[in-house]
Amino acid sequence: MRIDILTLFPEMFNSVFSESIIGRALKNNIFTVNCINIRDFSEDKHKRVDDYPYGGGPGMVLKPEPVFKAIQNVRKENSRIIFLTPKGKVYNQKIAKELSKEEHLVLLCGHYEGIDNRIIENYVTDEISIGDYVLTGGEISAMVLIDSVVRLLPGALGKKESYMEESHYNGLLEYPQYTRPREFNGHKVPDVLLSGNHKEIEKWRIYQSLKYTYLRRPDLLEKKELTKEEEEILSKIKLNFSN
């Protein structure tokens, strides 16, 4: 997978691409990435990339020409041109999985009050929001998208870092995790996890996953096709936790 990032602040991405799992995936050529400064495509002698909004109002708007030139400079036939914006569809693991199968992602990071709408209407394929809040720029949203997509690419996660059972992967919240020591500040690890009884451990994990999802994200349960066993466990949970 190739990822091109169109941004006014390419330096913001340095640590993301040099550290941890994403840094290692890059080093191992699991994906390639290129940060492009939109300002390099401004033909204005002052390298301006923004201007006042037509119709008045506060703030500035990203001009269409430099953004268009930057997009044309990187786009390929089947590129997904993704504009990060609070007005987009809210990002989730399902979208991450879908994007992880693409060959080429172009991430357009907004700034100021936004971007000239003619770019969105005519050249953007996807508008994605990472949540209902307003950031100062789209760069952090782009980092969130890259992290969640790259970790799904074959070979990105090492043997130890399985993602098969993580929250929002199988549609439910993940069960609680514990590691050594067995007792910490008087708090013990649940006995079942020390029992070596994998059937019981699996049952405990399904129960915990359904419990957390029922209590914190019942909306995920509505979308999830539960097995008969999961339905039975959920009925017990509802009895135990019905307030």
Ligand SMILES: Nc1nonc1C(=O)N[C@@H]1CC[C@H](O)C1
């Ligand atoms: N929430 C979000 N999900 O993706 N991007 C955002 C976001 O707040 N973007 C900023 C809005 C104004 C500035 O243009 C950039």
